[in-house]
Every structure is written in structure tokens, then in C-alpha cells.
Amino acid sequence: MKDFISKYLGAAILSGVIILTIATVFRNHLVYEAPDVTTINICHWQLETGFRKALQKLIDEYEKIYFNKHGKKIKIIQLPIGEKGYTLYVNTTIIGGTAPDIIEKAHAKIADEPAYIARFFVPLSRDLAEPNPYNEGTEFEGVPWRETFFDGLMSCYNRTLLDYYKVPFSMFTIRLYYNKDLYKKIIGKDELPKTYGELLEVWAKIKEYARKTGRPIVPIAGSKVQSDIFGYKFLPTFFYTLNRKCDYDFNGDADRYEAWRAFKEKKWDFQAPQLISAWQCMSEMAQNFQDGWVAAQRDDAAFMFVQGRSVMIASGSWDASSLIDQVGDTFNVGIFDFLVPTEHPIYKKYVKGQVSEATTGGGIPWSITKQSKNKDICIDFLRFCTTKKNNQQFNRAITWLPIIKGCKLSDVLIPFKPEVRGFIGSFVFEISQEMRLRAQGDKWDLFSGRISPQQYGEALQEIFIRTGEEGYLDTLDNDQRNGRNIDRVLSSYIYGWGEGTKQEEKKATESKIIQLMSSVQGHAANNFEREKMFEKLKE
Amino acid sequence: MRFINLFFALLMLFISFSSFAKTENPLDVVNKEVAYLNYNKSAKLAEQVRLKSKVGSDEWLKSTLALAISLHQCQPDVKSEKIRAAKLYQEIIDNSKNKPIQAKAMLLLARFASERDYLHDKSDKAKSRELYGRIIKEWPGSKLSDAAALFKAQLDIYSTNKAEILKGINFTLDWIKKRPTNLFASLQYQLIARAYYRDLNDPLKSVEYDLEAEKIGLPPLTQMDYFYWNVANVAEIGGQTNIAVKYYKKVITDVVSSGFAYESQIRLKELGITPPELVDPFAEAVK
Numbered sequence: 001m002k003d004f005i006s007k008y009l010g011a012a013i014l015s016g017v018i019i020l021t022i023a024t025v026f027r028n029h030l031v032y033e034a035p036d037v038t039t040i041n042i043c044h045w046q047l048e049t050g051f052r053k054a055l056q057k058l059i060d061e062y063e064k065i066y067f068n069k070h071g072k073k074i075k076i077i078q079l080p081i082g083e084k085g086y087t088l089y090v091n092t093t094i095i096g097g098t099a100p101d102i103i104e105k106a107h108a109k110i111a112d113e114p115a116y117i118a119r120f121f122v123p124l125s126r127d128l129a130e131p132n133p134y135n136e137g138t139e140f141e142g143v144p145w146r147e148t149f150f151d152g153l154m155s156c157y158n159r160t161l162l163d164y165y166k167v168p169f170s171m172f173t174i175r176l177y178y179n180k181d182l183y184k185k186i187i188g189k190d191e192l193p194k195t196y197g198e199l200l201e202v203w204a205k206i207k208e209y210a211r212k213t214g215r216p217i218v219p220i221a222g223s224k225v226q227s228d229i230f231g232y233k234f235l236p237t238f239f240y241t242l243n244r245k246c247d248y249d250f251n252g253d254a255d256r257y258e259a260w261r262a263f264k265e266k267k268w269d270f271q272a273p274q275l276i277s278a279w280q281c282m283s284e285m286a287q288n289f290q291d292g293w294v295a296a297q298r299d300d301a302a303f304m305f306v307q308g309r310s311v312m313i314a315s316g317s318w319d320a321s322s323l324i325d326q327v328g329d330t331f332n333v334g335i336f337d338f339l340v341p342t343e344h345p346i347y348k349k350y351v352k353g354q355v356s357e358a359t360t361g362g363g364i365p366w367s368i369t370k371q372s373k374n375k376d377i378c379i380d381f382l383r384f385c386t387t388k389k390n391n392q393q394f395n396r397a398i399t400w401l402p403i404i405k406g407c408k409l410s411d412v413l414i415p416f417k418p419e420v421r422g423f424i425g426s427f428v429f430e431i432s433q434e435m436r437l438r439a440q441g442d443k444w445d446l447f448s449g450r451i452s453p454q455q456y457g458e459a460l461q462e463i464f465i466r467t468g469e470e471g472y473l474d475t476l477d478n479d480q481r482n483g484r485n486i487d488r489v490l491s492s493y494i495y496g497w498g499e500g501t502k503q504e505e506k507k508a509t510e511s512k513i514i515q516l517m518s519s520v521q522g523h524a525a526n527n528f529e530r531e532k533m534f535e536k537l538k539e
Numbered sequence: 540m541r542f543i544n545l546f547f548a549l550l551m552l553f554i555s556f557s558s559f560a561k562t563e564n565p566l567d568v569v570n571k572e573v574a575y576l577n578y579n580k581s582a583k584l585a586e587q588v589r590l591k592s593k594v595g596s597d598e599w600l601k602s603t604l605a606l607a608i609s610l611h612q613c614q615p616d617v618k619s620e621k622i623r624a625a626k627l628y629q630e631i632i633d634n635s636k637n638k639p640i641q642a643k644a645m646l647l648l649a650r651f652a653s654e655r656d657y658l659h660d661k662s663d664k665a666k667s668r669e670l671y672g673r674i675i676k677e678w679p680g681s682k683l684s685d686a687a688a689l690f691k692a693q694l695d696i697y698s699t700n701k702a703e704i705l706k707g708i709n710f711t712l713d714w715i716k717k718r719p720t721n722l723f724a725s726l727q728y729q730l731i732a733r734a735y736y737r738d739l740n741d742p743l744k745s746v747e748y749d750l751e752a753e754k755i756g757l758p759p760l761t762q763m764d765y766f767y768w769n770v771a772n773v774a775e776i777g778g779q780t781n782i783a784v785k786y787y788k789k790v791i792t793d794v795v796s797s798g799f800a801y802e803s804q805i806r807l808k809e810l811g812i813t814p815p816e817l818v819d820p821f822a823e824a825v826k
Contacts, residue, residue, distance in 0.1 A: 125760055150824070356801055358796040420817055422801055423801065492576050492612075510722060521730060
């Protein structure tokens with residue numbers, strides 16, 4: 001017997017595996033590729049169990065409804081891919097012609113650059129302008145699908161291609177989570193601070209408590225990710241006045257060209273009080289993170305908070321469910337909004353309000369690939385998922401913010417409601433690659449107090465002056481290529497212009513040509529003006 | 540063994556017939572690939588169709604245009620392919636007198652001439668102008684002539700020479716007068732509005748032409764809050780407070796969740812006007 005096992009076990013296992021493989025192939029073929037089954041693949045990088053389960057629930061319901069409606073079988077398969085391999089997967093499958101029908105649009109150049117988007121993804125403006133048939137009998141009956149989203153889908157509008165290429169399921173905002181019990185114990189009351197100054201006092205009290213009691217407690221759990229969250233919320237508020245001074249084209253942003261031009265016109269430099277104050281404020285807040293926070297990962301920070309070693313943590317609504325679950329009954333979690341220094345004696349000169357969340361939206365954006373043979377079913381599925389009932393059910397299951405009007409937030413998410421009062425716009429001075437690397441690299445030294453804001457500014461100014469012209473031209477070259485790429489799309493429409501017999505199709509082509517001509521005109525005007533400005537101001 | 544061979548032979552035969560039965564019209568396949576911007580593939584397919592068609596026939600013209608566009612627009616931008624694309628456009632122009640495809644080829648060749656695609660490639664704006672002029676002259680009243688008029692005006696207006704800019708503006712205004720409902724009229728007004736503000740430092744005229752563009756309808760899916768915000772700012776600079784107030788208000792009331800809404804309220808207060816209430820589309824989510 002022993003001899004028999006040692007002689008044939010390997011072969012038996014091999015045969016078993018082969019039989020199993022063949023059986024699996026046959027099973028898959030019968031289930032997914034049988035002639036009477038239409039298969040739709042949908043890929044994403046959300047590996048959270050709750051997400052997959054919630055999406056599967058929608059899929060199961062849709063498959064049943066589709067069968068009842070059309071008498072045809074349909075199978076929607078989720079393809080969850082890890083975050084690290086996602087870019088590779090999306091890029092290679094799209095280029096190789098084997099892309100899934102629907103993909104979560106993120107992390108890949110192909111999903112981001114206008115020329116690729118136009119080439120590989122289905123424009124959705126026409127479908128979004130029609131009512132969602134699954135809304136029949138509801139308050140949204142007859143309402144264009146686009147208008148059923150909280151933000152009218154403004155966050156998903158592609159300003160280069162002048163069209164929509166994605167449909168989101170959720171939206172996200174960021175807030176401060178805090179340990180209610182520990183807060184009360186240290187501060188002696190439940191009331192939260194109302195101003196930035198009061199927040200600093202709270203943090204000082206927490207530090208004092210830790211020093212006195214010898215307990216390893218810090219005001220905020222920090223990591224580079226947390227620091228960036230503070231940066232996202234605070235820096236634009238300081239840059240706002242500078243932004244408006246340099247925003248020559250009134251699009252809300254002071255881009256690299258405008259920042260360079262304004263620098264040459266001596267409207268600002270790297271010792272500008274707006275910049276110095278912003279960096280000072282960031283550095284001030286980072287003093288309340290734990291020692292060595294620069295080396296900590298996002299998970300380390302979350303772990304500190306969950307273990308009660310920090311009173312607060314900055315994070316997004318996407319973390320609500322996992323943080324609250326991990327804390328369990330250990331303590332009560334509270335959530336409140338960031339307090340920007342509008343009343344601070346120095347900072348208030350520049351900080352006029354917080355960053356607006358009016359255009360919040362666009363989380364979990366789904367795009368349909370042009371390669372899909374079942375575009376209509378894909379659109380129908382996305383419509384099914386974005387009814388008020390289904391969107392609420394999906395987001396409740398994973399404790400995320402729904403994106404369809406009329407959906408109610410669960411109690412825990414109420415503090416995450418987007419705040420429409422505030423300003424938009426960015427001030428981008430990272431004009432060259434060296435500038436980007438240095439600004440990013442030195443920022444950790446700045447926030448952790450190793451260098452002063454003035455030193456940081458001096459270093460950046462030296463690089464800005466030395467690499468500015470080269471960076472300006474590189475950026476211009478890139479934008480000219482982007483503009484040229486829009487022309488590649490326009491040519492394709494000009495080729496089909498006036499062809500075909502259906503009046504509706506002809507009109508749609510013309511409408512797209514007008515949009516693309518508008519984009520081409522905008523790019524050409526901007527790039528011409530940038531060239532002209534460079535010639536005028538270069539040394 | 541003989542049976543296995545026979546089986547495979549029959550299988551191959553079946554596959555060949557089934558694929559033959561499914562074959563689409565080759566020109567339709569080319570059209571589809573051009574629509575997908577799959578230019579490398581469409582170039583190969585169009586070349587095959589072109590070789591099999593009679594010179595000057597509709598199929599030859601269409602496949603030649605597809606081939607020219609594919610070579611013109613495919614990436615990477617290779618010099619020899621671009622030069623061939625230009626020759627193909629010219630072949631179409633020479634072989635398609637009085638056919639609308641001629642105007643299309645002219646328009647695309649004009650675009651080609653002013654673009655720079657490879658190392659040492661030069662923009663030939665004079666040739667572009669000449670071709671746009673030919674379309675306007677030889678295809679009057681066509682939509683392609685409207686497109687040519689817009690592109691031609693852009694060549695003049697994107698200039699550092701004030702006289703050239705004014706020439707482009709006057710040409711465009713004449714065009715709109717002649718063809719007020721042309722497809723690109725709102726783009727033409729916007730071109731003029733931008734030139735007045737950016738190049739000629741005349742915010743009043745700039746606002747005037749932006750409002751004309753709005754009146755006849757901006758391009759589909761224009762982000763209206765950006766348009767309103769721009770008009771309001773330029774109007775304020777030009778001292779047209781009434782228009783500024785009107786358009787700041789429009790940002791708040793006409794666009795759901797505009798990022799400029801809160802700031803528009805502040806601007807209105809600064810102008811001594813009580814602003815409309817901010818619309819909070821998320822308010823009902825917490826009721």
C-alpha cells in the first residue's frame with residue numbers, strides 16, 4: 001500500500017487537478033459563456049468585504065430583474081484587483097483589447113488623460129440627459145438621470161472633452177474623528193472647540209495631561225497621509241487671496257503658468273506672508289502628532305486612534321465604518337469638521353473661509369469601455385444601481401455617503417455632509433520636476449519642525465528661479481500635446497460628419513463636433529497666450 | 540490517426556466558413572476603427588480597401604480619407620507617415636471635384652499644415668489660410684465652410700499683431716452677419732470676446748460678445764458657472780456693475796452646487812447687494 005501511494009500519489013493528485021480544472025472550465029463555460037448567457041465584467045480595486053458584498057447584492061437583484069424583463073440570462077462578474085496591480089491591469093487589458101465592460105476609473109493613465117479617455121471610454125452625456133427608467137413611479141420620473149445626482153454630476157464632467165465619462169456611486173468628505181470618552185476625561189466637557197484657537201488649546205491640554213499622567217497619549221494620530229489631509233483642508237484657504245491675485249483667466253485656479261507669470265510680475269515670492277503663514281500653521285498642527293509620525297503609515301495612525309493612544313485622527317468618510325467597527329465598545333467615536341483659522345490674529349488676514357465642498361462627488365466612478373459589446377446593458381446596470389433606493393441601500397451597507405438626491409445619510413455620516421460654504425481654487429507653484437520633488441521632500445522637514453517656513457521658502461525660491469523657464473516650457477509642451485490629442489479626436493468626428501442616414505445620429509455628431517471645436521479653441525488660445533507670455537517675460 | 544486528421548480538416552473548414560459568413564463590409568470596419576480612434580488598425584484596413592477600389596470611386600475616396608486621417612493622427616508621430624497623409628489628402632482633393640469629401644480633405648489638410656508633430660516639423664500657417672480660404676470660396680453655405688471660417692479667424696486672432704487680431708475679429712463678425720445661425724456662431728463670439736479682454740484690453744466689448752454667445756446658445760455641456768463667473772469678473776473690471784451683479788447672482792441661483800457660489804455671495808455683498816440664499820443640495824440628506 002505504502003509503495004502504491006508513493007508511486008501513484010503524485011500522478012493521482014495531478015490527474016485530480018486536471019479533472020478539476022477541466023470541470024471548472026466547463027462549468028464556467030456553461031454558466032458564463034453559454035450561448036444564452038450575456039456576461040458583463042466589472043472590475044474595481046475596492047477589496048473591502050463590505051463593498052464586494054454590497055455590490056454583489058445589487059448585481060444579484062439586477063440579474064433577476066433583467067431576466068424577468070427580457071427573458072434573457074445575464075451574468076455580471078466582479079473582478080476585484082488589488083490597489084497595487086490595478087494600474088497595470090487596467091492599462092494592459094485596455095491596450096490588449098480584453099478590458100472588462102465596466103471599470104472603476106482610477107489609478108491608471110489610460111483612465112485619466114483626455115486622449116485616452118476619448119479613445120477607450122464611452123461618452124455618457126446623451127444617456128445622462130435621458131430619464132433613468134428605474135425611477136418610474138418615483139419623484140425622479142422624467143427627470144434627466146444626471147439631475148438625480150446631488151451635484152448634478154458636475155464633479156464628473158470632463159472639462160477638456162466636454163463630456164461625461166463616469167458614473168459614481170458615492171461621495172467622500174474628510175473630517176476629524178475623536179475619542180469622545182477620552183476627550184471628556186481630559187478636557188472636562190463634551191463641547192467641541194469652535195475656533196482654530198480653541199482647538200489649539202484643546203491639543204495643548206491633551207499634551208499637558210499626557211505629560212502629567214505619563215500616559216502615552218497624543219492629540220492627533222499622524223502619518224504622511226494624515227498630514228496631507230490637513231494640507232488639503234488648510235493650504236488652499238491660506239493661498240486663496242494669492243490665488244485670486246494670480247488667476248488671470250478666472251477659472252478659479254492659479255496654475256503653473258499663472259504662478260510663474262505673477263512671480264515675474266513681482267506679485268508674490270516664496271516669502272509671501274500667505275505662504276509663510278500656511279507653512280507655519282501646518283508645522284504648528286504637526287507638533288500635535290506623535291513623535292516620529294513621518295515614518296508612520298496610514299494604518300499605524302489608525303491603529304493608534306483605535307487603541308486610544310490618540311484623541312483625534314483626520315480621515316475620510318471612507319474610513320467611518322472600519323474605524324467605528326474596530327473601536328467597537330471600547331469608546332464612543334465622534335466626528336467634527338476642521339476648524340480653519342479665520343479668527344486667528346495673524347492668519348485671519350489670509351484665511352477667509354474653508355475649502356468649499358460644493359462640488360464633492362464622484363467617488364467610486366464607473367466607466368464603460370468602448371470595447372464592451374454590451375454597452376446598453378452596462379448603462380442599464382449603472383442606472384439600476386443609481387436609483388434612490390438602491391444607492392441608499394448600497395451606501396448604507398458600507399457606511400459611505402450616497403450620491404443620489406433624496407437619499408438620507410445614516411446618523412453616523414451626518415457630520416460628513418458636504419459644506420457648500422467656502423472657496424475653491426488652487427495655487428500651483430511646482431513648476432518643474434525638481435521643484436515638485438523638493439517641495440514634496442522638504443515638506444516633511446518643514447512640518448516636523450526641522451526647518452523653518454522661511455528656510456523652506458528660500459530653498460524653493462532658488463529652484464523656482466533656476467528651473468522655472470525650463471519647467472514652464474515642459475509644461476507647455478505637455479499641454480500642447482494634450483491640445484493636439486483633442487484634434488485627433490476631432491478628426492475622427494469630421495470623418496463621419498454628414499454620413500449616415502439617421503437624423504438623430506447626424507445631430508449627435510454635430511453636437512460633439514461643436515464641443516470638440518470648443519475644446520480645441522480653448523487649448524489653442526491658452527497655449528498661444530502662454531507662449532506669448534513666456535516670450536514677453538523670460539529673462 | 541486518419542480520422543483525427545479528417546476531424547481537424549472539417550473543423551478548420553467549418554471555422555473558415557463561419558468566419559466568412561460573419562464578415563462585415565470592410566469599409567464599415569474601417570469606419571468603426573476610425574470612430575474608436577484606433578488609427579494604427581484603421582490605417583492597415585483602409586490601405587487594403589483602397590488598393591482594391593477604383594481610383595476616384597466613392598469607396599476609394601472614403602478609404603483614402605480614412606487612411607490619410609489614420610496616418611495623420613496615429614501615434615507615435617512618424618515623419619514619413621505624416622508626409623504621406625498630406626499627399627493622400629491632396630490626392631482626394633484632386634480626385635473629388637464637387638464632392639463634399641473634397642472640402643473635408645481640405646479642412647483636414649489645413650489643420651495638418653498648421654500642426655507640428657515631429658522633430659523639426661514646421662507650422663505652415665500660410666498654407667492653412669489658403670486652404671480655409673478655398674473651402675469658404677468653393678463650398679459657400681456649407682457647414683464645413685463655417686468650420687473653416689472659425690479656424691481661419693483663429694489663425695489671425697492668435698497673433699501678437701493688433702492689426703491681425705482686428706482683421707480676424709472683423710472677418711468673424713462679417714461671417715456671423717452672413718450666417719447668424721451657423722453651427723459655430725457661439726464659438727465665434729467667444730473667440731472675439733476673449734481677444735477683446737486678453738489682447739485688446741477692452742472688457743466692455745469682451746462682455747458684449749460673451750453675452751451674444753450666450754444669447755444664441757453656448758456649446759452643449761458648457762459649465763455654466765465658469766461662464767457666469769468669468770462674465771461677472773470681466774464686467775466688474777470694466778465697471779459694468781449691473782451685469783456683474785446679474786451674473787454673480789446666476790452663479791448662485793442657476794447652477795446647483797457651484798464652487799463659486801459662496802464667493803459670489805461675498806462679491807455681491809462687497810457691491811452692496813443682498814445676495815440670494817445659497818442652495819445647499821445636500822441639506823435634504825440630513826433632514
